[in-house]
Amino acid sequence: MEYEEMLARVGKMGRYQVYLSVLCIVGCSNAGIHLFNVVFTMGMPQHRCAVPGLQNDTYRIQSEAHARLVNATIPFDPAKGSYSKCTHYKTEVGRFNWETLNMTSLETQSCSRWVYSTDMFASSIVSELNLVCDRQIFISHANMVGMAGVMLVSMVTGTLSDRWGRKNLYILHNWIQLAASVAVVFVKSETSFLILRFVEVGSGMAAFMCLFGLVTELAAPSTRVVGSSVNLASWNFGVLLVILVAYFVREWKTLQLILTAPLLATGLTFPILIPESPKWLISRKRYSEAQAILQTIAKVNGKSLPAELDLARGSHRSSDSPGGIIRGLVLLFNSRVLTFRLIILAISWTVNAMVYYGVGLNMGFIIPGDVYLNFFITALMMLMLFPLAVWIMLRGIRNKLISFSMMLGGVSCLATIFPTLYNVPWVTTLLSCLGKLFLNVSFAVIWLYTAELLPTSARLSGVGFCNFFGRIGSMVAPYIAMLPTVVDGKIGQALPLIVFGACGLVSGALCL
Incomplete structure (x- = not known):
C-alpha cells in the first residue's frame, strides 16, 4: 500500500489531524515570537x-x-x-x-x-547598550545576523531531519532556542548578543521547518493546502502574542523571559504529545513504529486499517539529500522555460522576504505613530485576511493573488512619499500598514505557489533555491530600513518605504 493511499485510509482531515494542527499552531508560533520580539526588546526610545x-x-x-x-x-x-x-x-x-x-x-x-x-519603553537593549548615533547600525547587524541564522538552517535542516527524524530534531532545536532566549537577558556586549540572536532565530526556524514538515507529511494530498495554510497562520498567532504581551510589559528582560515560557511548555509536553512522521519511519525501515502511529490516527478518526500493512511499498528515498538537490537544480537549469520561471520566483522570494522582514522588524523606525498600535493592527488584519487568502488559493488563482498583492503593497508603500513630504503622519501610517499587509499575504502564499509551479522531481531543489534568495533579501532589508540615518530630511525618512514599494511593484508585475 502506497503511503498516500494509507493517509487517505486513516482519514484525510479527521480529529487527529485537527488535534495535530492545534499543536502545530502552538509550536510553530514560537518561531514568529522570537523573530519579532526585537521590535520591542530592541525598541528605540526617545x-x-x-x-x-x-x-x-x-x-x-x-x-x-x-x-x-x-x-x-x-x-x-x-x-x-x-x-x-x-x-x-x-x-x-x-x-x-x-x-x-x-x-x-x-x-x-x-x-x-x-x-x-521611559514613556514608550521602560528599558530596551538599545538603552542598555547605548546603541544610538554611530552605534545604531548595530540594530541592523542584529537583524541581519538573525536572518543569517535562518539561511543556514534552511540549507541543512532538511538533510538533518531526514537523518535524525522530524520530531527528534524539533525537540532538540526547541531546547536550543529556549537556552539562547534565556541567555539573552544576561548579555553585556554587542558580540554576545549577536551570537545569541543567531542561535535564537536560527533554531526557531529549524524547529518551525521540522514541525511544518511533520504535519504536512500527515496530511492527505487533497488537504495539504488547508493544512499548510494553518501552519503558516500559526506564525501570525505568534506575532500577535508578542504585541499583546509587549503592550503590558515594557521592560525588555521581563518581556524576553515571558515570551520564552511557551518554549518551556512545548519542550516539556511535545515529546509526549506529537508523533514522529510515519513517512520518515518508513524511510528508515522502522515499520512497526510507523504502523502503530497510523493505527492510532485511524482509531482517533474513526477509521480502520488492516492489522498488518505492507509498509515496504511506501518507503522512499529522500530527494532532500545533497545529491538530490544538485540533480534537481541541474534539471531546472537544463530547461529554458523552467530557468526563466525559477528566476522570476527567486526575484519574488527576494522581494517578499525583504519587504516582510524589512518593514516588520523595523516598524518602530520607518512607520510613524505608536509602534504598539501599528504592530497590533497589521498582525490582526493579517489573521483576518488569511481565510480569504486560503479560499483564493483553493480556487487555483494563486499567481494573481501573489501578483496583485505585491503590486498593491508596492503602490501603498510608494504613495507614502506624499504624506511624508506634506507632513500628514496618519496617512503615512495607514499606507505603510496597508503595504505591509498586502505584501504579507503574498509572502504567505508564495511557498505553496512555488511548489506548484515546479516539477515534482525538482520541487524541493527549486523551493530551496528560492528560499536561499529570500534569505538574502531578508539580510539586506535591515540596512535599507536604516537609510534615514544616511539621507537627511523628509526624503530620507520616506526612502525605505520607497525602495520596498518599488521592488514590490516590479516583482508583482513580473509574476503576471
Whole structure:
C-alpha cells in the first residue's frame, strides 16, 4: 500500500489531524515570537545627549534650572522639535553651577552618554547598550545576523531531519532556542548578543521547518493546502502574542523571559504529545513504529486499517539529500522555460522576504505613530485576511493573488512619499500598514505557489533555491530600513518605504 493511499485510509482531515494542527499552531508560533520580539526588546526610545558632568540627568525635565542647563549644553533642532541625540556643546569638565554655566565655545562634539525616555519603553537593549548615533547600525547587524541564522538552517535542516527524524530534531532545536532566549537577558556586549540572536532565530526556524514538515507529511494530498495554510497562520498567532504581551510589559528582560515560557511548555509536553512522521519511519525501515502511529490516527478518526500493512511499498528515498538537490537544480537549469520561471520566483522570494522582514522588524523606525498600535493592527488584519487568502488559493488563482498583492503593497508603500513630504503622519501610517499587509499575504502564499509551479522531481531543489534568495533579501532589508540615518530630511525618512514599494511593484508585475 502506497503511503498516500494509507493517509487517505486513516482519514484525510479527521480529529487527529485537527488535534495535530492545534499543536502545530502552538509550536510553530514560537518561531514568529522570537523573530519579532526585537521590535520591542530592541525598541528605540526617545533620547538625547546627557548633560556633560551631570550624573543624575534624566530625559524628563526636572525643573526650570534643569531646563536652562539642558538648553545651554545640548543643541536644539527647531525643525525636529527635539534636542540633539548625538552632539553637545563643548563645555568645561567639572561641577556645574545650576544658576550659571561657563561655556568655553559653541562648538559641538559627539556625546558619550545619553538619557532615555521611559514613556514608550521602560528599558530596551538599545538603552542598555547605548546603541544610538554611530552605534545604531548595530540594530541592523542584529537583524541581519538573525536572518543569517535562518539561511543556514534552511540549507541543512532538511538533510538533518531526514537523518535524525522530524520530531527528534524539533525537540532538540526547541531546547536550543529556549537556552539562547534565556541567555539573552544576561548579555553585556554587542558580540554576545549577536551570537545569541543567531542561535535564537536560527533554531526557531529549524524547529518551525521540522514541525511544518511533520504535519504536512500527515496530511492527505487533497488537504495539504488547508493544512499548510494553518501552519503558516500559526506564525501570525505568534506575532500577535508578542504585541499583546509587549503592550503590558515594557521592560525588555521581563518581556524576553515571558515570551520564552511557551518554549518551556512545548519542550516539556511535545515529546509526549506529537508523533514522529510515519513517512520518515518508513524511510528508515522502522515499520512497526510507523504502523502503530497510523493505527492510532485511524482509531482517533474513526477509521480502520488492516492489522498488518505492507509498509515496504511506501518507503522512499529522500530527494532532500545533497545529491538530490544538485540533480534537481541541474534539471531546472537544463530547461529554458523552467530557468526563466525559477528566476522570476527567486526575484519574488527576494522581494517578499525583504519587504516582510524589512518593514516588520523595523516598524518602530520607518512607520510613524505608536509602534504598539501599528504592530497590533497589521498582525490582526493579517489573521483576518488569511481565510480569504486560503479560499483564493483553493480556487487555483494563486499567481494573481501573489501578483496583485505585491503590486498593491508596492503602490501603498510608494504613495507614502506624499504624506511624508506634506507632513500628514496618519496617512503615512495607514499606507505603510496597508503595504505591509498586502505584501504579507503574498509572502504567505508564495511557498505553496512555488511548489506548484515546479516539477515534482525538482520541487524541493527549486523551493530551496528560492528560499536561499529570500534569505538574502531578508539580510539586506535591515540596512535599507536604516537609510534615514544616511539621507537627511523628509526624503530620507520616506526612502525605505520607497525602495520596498518599488521592488514590490516590479516583482508583482513580473509574476503576471
